[in-house]
Amino acid sequence: MSETRSGRRDGATDGTERPATGGLPRVEGLPLLGSTLSIGRDPLGFVESAREHGDVVGYDAFGTDFALVFDPDAVETVLVSRADEFAKGEFETGFGELIAPDGVAFTEGEQWRRQRQLLQSSFTPARIQSYATGMVVEAGALADRWDDGETVNLRRALSHYTLRVLTRTLFDLEFGDDRAATVRQATEAISAYASPEQHAVQSVLPAWLPTPTEREYEAAMADLESLVTDLIARRRGTDAAGEDLLSLLARAEYPDGARLSPAEVRDQLVTFLFAGHETTATALTFACWLLAGDSTVREELERELAAVCDGVDPTVADLEELTYTEAIAREAMRLYPPVVGVYREPQAATTLAGRRIPAGTTLQLSTYGIQRDDRWWDDPAAFRPERWLANEDRTGYMDEGGDGPEGRSIESDPDRPEYAYFPFGGGPRHCLGMRFAMTELKLALATVARRVAFDRVTDALDPSVGVTLDPGPLEVRVRRRNKRKTE
Ligand code: HEM
Numbered sequence: 001m002s003e004t005r006s007g008r009r010d011g012a013t014d015g016t017e018r019p020a021t022g023g024l025p026r027v028e029g030l031p032l033l034g035s036t037l038s039i040g041r042d043p044l045g046f047v048e049s050a051r052e053h054g055d056v057v058g059y060d061a062f063g064t065d066f067a068l069v070f071d072p073d074a075v076e077t078v079l080v081s082r083a084d085e086f087a088k089g090e091f092e093t094g095f096g097e098l099i100a101p102d103g104v105a106f107t108e109g110e111q112w113r114r115q116r117q118l119l120q121s122s123f124t125p126a127r128i129q130s131y132a133t134g135m136v137v138e139a140g141a142l143a144d145r146w147d148d149g150e151t152v153n154l155r156r157a158l159s160h161y162t163l164r165v166l167t168r169t170l171f172d173l174e175f176g177d178d179r180a181a182t183v184r185q186a187t188e189a190i191s192a193y194a195s196p197e198q199h200a201v202q203s204v205l206p207a208w209l210p211t212p213t214e215r216e217y218e219a220a221m222a223d224l225e226s227l228v229t230d231l232i233a234r235r236r237g238t239d240a241a242g243e244d245l246l247s248l249l250a251r252a253e254y255p256d257g258a259r260l261s262p263a264e265v266r267d268q269l270v271t272f273l274f275a276g277h278e279t280t281a282t283a284l285t286f287a288c289w290l291l292a293g294d295s296t297v298r299e300e301l302e303r304e305l306a307a308v309c310d311g312v313d314p315t316v317a318d319l320e321e322l323t324y325t326e327a328i329a330r331e332a333m334r335l336y337p338p339v340v341g342v343y344r345e346p347q348a349a350t351t352l353a354g355r356r357i358p359a360g361t362t363l364q365l366s367t368y369g370i371q372r373d374d375r376w377w378d379d380p381a382a383f384r385p386e387r388w389l390a391n392e393d394r395t396g397y398m399d400e401g402g403d404g405p406e407g408r409s410i411e412s413d414p415d416r417p418e419y420a421y422f423p424f425g426g427g428p429r430h431c432l433g434m435r436f437a438m439t440e441l442k443l444a445l446a447t448v449a450r451r452v453a454f455d456r457v458t459d460a461l462d463p464s465v466g467v468t469l470d471p472g473p474l475e476v477r478v479r480r481r482n483k484r485k486t487e
Contacts, residue, residue: 024058024067024355034060040200043465044340047369056355062199064091065361067352068341070373072417074353075365078344079419079427089345091362098194098217099467102263103271104432112429118254119268119432122170122245128435131169132316135440138164139447140313148480151457153473158284158444159184162277165440170272171231171246182220182227183273189213189220190274191466228269245272274467279338280437282468283423284444287332289461289474290383291445292454297385300324305450314446322442323408325449327385329441330410333423335383337367338468342425367423368469376420388412453479 027050029035039046039061047068050057055071069075078086087108088096096106104115121127142161146152163183167175175183192198192213201211232250240250249268252260260268291298304324308314314322342365346352349359357363372380378387390411412421424431431437454476464470 024056024357025054027053027057027059029059029061036061036200039196041197043196044368044463047340047366048372051366051369051373056353056357058361065358066091067355067357067361067363068369069352069363069365070369071353072370072376072419072422075342075370075419075422076417076426077352078363078365079342079422079425079429083427083429085348085350086344086346086363089343089362090360091345092343095194095343098190099274100267100270102261103267105271105275114254114258115260115264115268116432118248118260119245121243122248123432123436125435128439129316131165131436132319132439132443134168135165135443136313136315136447138168139444140451143448143451146452146478146480148478150478151475152454152478154285154288154454154476155281155471155474158288159187159277159281161444162281162284162440163273166272166276169436170244170276172242172244173231173246179227182223183277186220186224187274187278187467189217191278191468191470193217195464195466197464224270224273225266228266228273231269232265275431276433276436278468279433280440282336282338282471283329283333283437283441285471285474286336287329287441287445288448288454289456289458289471289476290332290335291328291449292456292476294383297328297383298449298453300385301328301445301449305446309446309450313450314443316439318446319439319442322446323389323410324385325442325445326410326438327388328445329438330388330421331383331385334371334377334421335381336463336469336471337371337423339423339425340368340465340469341366342422365422370420371423373420376416451480451482453481455479 027035027046029038035046050059050068051070055069056074057068057070059066059068069078088106093101093106096103100106102111104112104119107115138161142157160180163180164175167173193216198211198213201213231246235246235250240247246269249260249265252262252265254260291301301324304322305314308318308321344363344365346357346359346361346363350357352363370376374380388410390409412418419426424434424437457475457477458473461474462472464472
């Protein structure tokens with residue numbers, strides 16, 4: 001661990017809860033508006049500057065009391081050890097209303113438990129393995145379409161890829177361009193409508209005045225609604241006996257024979273269309289862009305692919321050995337977590353990390369802030385996949401005298417708190433698609449990197465915050481490494 005690590009700030013826990021020591025340190029904003037405008041201008045900058053005030057930092061914005069949490073042990077407390085004392089809460093539920101209030105990501109209590117149990121069957125290890133071929137075939141097809149020297153909008157291309165994978169694997173469906181465009185428009189419209197920037201605009205406008213962003217959101221959601229209704233009706237009209245997720249939902253039945261309501265069916269589909277593609281596309285986009293800017297990491301990746309894949313596309317059997325590939329995916333999500341904060345609200349006034357949290361406070365567990373904190377990460381702003389390998393400086397490990405792929409493993413620093421890294425959340429409500437996403441990230445990176453390398457066209461990152469951390473239209477130039485099958 002680094003000597004620069006500065007130790008805990010104010011009242012942080014040492015794993016056990018201490019009695020409350022007082023109110024929260026706060027970021028003081030403007031009268032009435034609080035920090036609304038500064039967050040609207042620069043949400044990530046706001047998180048970074050709030051971190052200087054302590055481990056649990058209060059602020060108000062958008063008419064809500066928030067507390068940003070930067071202490072990994074407090075994150076563990078909220079998500080895992082005292083999870084039943086915290087609900088998704090009003091802020092998160094309000095966000096859910098925009099997307100899918102009856103979907104598994106936003107329901108609570110018994111309704112959530114039943115939904116999660118039902119959907120879990122699509123995410124068992126065996127099921128995920130059965131999706132691997134689809135993930136590789138789609139990634140190969142994507143990279144095979146690119147010409148040498150072509151400029152590619154990474155975000156656009158990879159969103160298209162992850163949506164195709166999702167519908168092919170989970171829905172057993174070929175998604176044509178029209179349907180993909182409907183989902184893309186809705187995704188973009190929700191992201192714009194849910195962004196801190198838009199919240200800031202709306203908080204200074206009268207409620208009766210719909211903004212253009214609101215109108216676009218409503219039109220895009222109406223199109224999505226028709227698409228989802230059509231998907232369900234078609235599957236019911238053909239054969240809904242399959243084991244895929246769309247058939248499961250078209251049958252609309254829990255294992256004990258109870259029925260899902262039409263709103264629940266619709267909202268699960270919408271949930272998966274969003275949660276299942278936009279997040280992974282974000283992670284892949286940042287990973288490819290980071291790779292494009294680091295020739296040492298790129299070469300190391302190529303050495304791993306040559307050793308593990310031996311001139312053909314990866315398969316499920318290679319996943320274990322794609323260690324460096326996994327380290328790249330992890331490191332990209334450390335620096336640029338697709339979900340920048342996980343929200344919870346205590347059921348009653350409580351104590352966290354030695355601080356009193358009043359009832360009604362929305363806790364914002366800051367993946368972005370914690371995963372870039374120099375107390376847990378050496379040189380936190382640096383892209384260093386090696387930090388994930390068992391024996392840190394592994395550059396050159398494939399050279400003569402290195403251990404070879406079988407000698408490597410992913411290992412977290414034992415001195416680092418577990419929740420210093422939580423891109424998939426944690427506890428009972430951890431990401432249902434975590435294994436799906438990690439498998440897809442590794443297979444897609446390996447399959448694409450066998451065919452092409454990228455050079456950056458867009459020099460600097462300027463991410464914004466929407467539903468996910470939006471990398472914007474990052475452009476790269478393609479360098480082909482192999483000939484396409486058709487050449
Ligand atoms: C890199 C990709 C992904 C990231 C970073 C990510 C992140 C997250 C996070 C942080 C949560 C927890 C939210 C909370 O506790 O409030 C979550 C929940 C969820 N994710 Fe993901 N996710 C990813 C991919 C996926 C995929 C591929 C799927 C489905 C195919 C998926 C489906 C879900 C669902 C259904 C939930 C709600 C679970 C519940 O509340 O029980 N996610 N995700």
